[in-house]
Amino acid sequence: ANLFEIDVTPFYEGNPTITDPRNIGEGLAFLNHYLTNRVEDDRDYWLNVLFDVLHRHNYDGVSLLMNDQIQSGEELAQQVRQAIQILRSRPAEEPYEKIHPELQTLGFEPGWGNTAERAREMMKLLDQMIATPQSAILEAFLARFPSVFRVVSISIHGWVGQEELGRPETLGQVAYVLDQARSLDRQLQENIELAGLKILNIQPQVIILTRLIPNCEGTSCALPFEKIDNTENAWILRVPFREFNPKVTDNWISKYDIWGYLETYAIDAQARLLEQFGGKPDLIIGNYSDGNLVAALMARQLNVTHCNIAHALEKPRHLFSNLYWQDLEPQYHFSAQFTADLISMNAADFIVTSSYQEIVGSPDTIGQYESYKCFTMPQLYHVINGIELFNPKFNRVSPGVDERVFFPYTNARSTENRDRITHLIFEQEDSTIFGKLADPQRRPLLAVAPLTAVKNLSGLVECFGRSSELQQRCNLILVTNKLRVEDAINAHEAEEIEKLHRLIDHYQLHDQIRWIGERLSNPDLGEMYRCIADRQGLFVHFARFEAFGRVLLEAMISGLPSFVTAFGGTTEIIEDDKHGFLINPTDLEGSARKILEFLDRADADPDYWHSMSNRSIHRIQDEYNWTRHTQRLLLLTKLYSFWNYVHRESRESLLHYLDALFHLIYKPRAELILEQHQNQ
Helix, strand or coil: CCCCEEECHHHHCCCCCCCCHHHCCEHHHHHHHHHHHHHHHCHHHHHHHHHHHHHHCEECCEECCECCCCCCHHHHHHHHHHHHHHHHCCCCCCEHHHHHHHHHHHCECCCCCCEHHHHHHHHHHHHHHHHCCCHHHHHHHHHHCCCCCEEEEECCCCCCCCCCCCCHHHHHHHHHHHHHHHHHHHHHHHHHHHHCCHHHCCCCEEEEEEEECCCCCCCCCCCCEEECCCCCCEEEEEEECCCCCHHHHCCCCCCCCCHHHHHHHHHHHHHHHHHHHCCCCCEEEEEHHHHHHHHHHHHHHHCCEEEEECCCCHHHHCCCCCCCHHHHHHHHCHHHHHHHHHHHHHHCCEEEECCCHHHHCCCCCCCCCHHHCCEEECCCEEEEECCCCCCCCEEECCCCECCCCCCCCCCCCCHHHHHHHHHHHHCCCCCCEECCCCCCCCEEEEEECCCCHHHCHHHHHHHHHHCHHHHHHEEEEEEECCCCHHHCCCHHHHHHHHHHHHHHHHCCCCCCEEEEECCCCHHHHHHHHHHHHHCCCEEEECCCCECCCHHHHHHHHHCCCEEEECCECHHHHCCECCCEEEECCCCHHHHHHHHHHHHHHHHHCHHHHHHHHHHHHHHHHHHCEHHHHHHHHHHHHHHHHHHHHHCCCCCHHHHHHHHHHHHHHHHHHHHHHHHHHHCC
């Protein structure tokens, strides 16, 4: 009774809504169709919108695509047709700058293409959109529309750098953010070149915005500015938290304790970012709950498109965490985090997920975003409707893998590296390696995971320990970042290490297991996957739940047939018995049986392992690459920016409501955390 109620339903009324649940996560396709259908109903309105967008379009005050000589939509339509005739008469590869003076007299500026042919193709798309708008034409036009030049990706917590990243709580996210930034840099450079904007000396820039940590423990996290390797113009910008209590703010702070610092961080970081860019960003990407709250605050201030990437939402990962939040509050501060999630996911212009299940789950499991739909935090608030899952803001855009580092075992490789990593896996004796194999020639089963309960390495060891047949035919290779309890950074990690040692002792696996407890560089990890594939090994991912599974992509593209948890987004990467195999980590006997069945077939048919290996490689190369991801991300940015321009009044009331939630609920919870830190 008398509990504060949160309901976002009224703010989405009147907006287009997906009706078929199968189309959830396909916001781009839905909005394209919706917009073109609207246009067919009112051509004059559409023509004026196009004219207005092109007329206003500029880069730091320099007009792009069109100048003031064109004064109306009808005039635009006429001049485009005339420009197409001129471009048809020119050699296809003639540079745009040679044609520019003539096109400028018609009212056109650079941005259409770097050659006569590319400029004609883009103008033809515009002409078709004006005459007979279709969703495919709108998408093709937007893909070429030069409107994204500066991108910031906000990833705050943990150790964000290129080497020695430190804490395991952020490793996967940092790898994703760095790979994405490199790909964005390459794609933006290419887009500027193809649009013919080099003549204006436009230089795109990508920045990863993170926290500067003064006591950086030998990492680069105290450097204010760091160039990202293998990029033209991508950087890591580090801004410190305001001091408050230096005993806290000079050091690493857990992602669960970070909430009191984010509002002031957003203010300080925004000023530094604008200074570095020399203007506003065109896209702000938020990563995880903290990065997305800061992204939402900045996007609101700057009126910039905000892309939300959660990576992992904590609420569904901790069962009943909303009901027992008061008991969990001292350790996790979920009252602040869940409120931040509600604010940022509703404030975002679009949300990128890696899988359909991340949004709405499956018949047996609740989706990560779906878990925010309706819930109660006793004595704090009740959520009647926290997120509209059928809103077209959701888009599935799978990440890729760094194919310079992770590539098939059949590719050309350094013999020296191969021998070094093979020795490390199977023979090397070291303080960070446990176990001496009785028979190193047995087929290896590889598992790579951090030491957390959800990754369930202990379940895999127990599965292996219970199956005498698996032990007779295979060796188990575990790769983690720690080996000894005294090296654990928290009680949960220590508990997992203890459990693994206990199980190895119980099942007497000392000569059938290798446990490598050191952090490997990505090149070494990539070579490790390939060395396991050299021996026709397998990859096993035994997690209780996996939202997506980056390591799975890395293993599969290396050529390892993979056995992975059936719980989570992995079911969208692997079709059982086609690209790999799905296993139930709660059924130890069934999982062992499935691996043994594969071994029987592989022993009977020497081509079977190679067939599954090739299918794994092609699955990742075809569907999960960064170029495809980045092109999609930039297309989404352009579409939702265009959509917001067309519907610019419709979001303001929602944003005011979210402002109220921030000040009435989030800030008081965050200030309590800050107060605790002040007294440490």
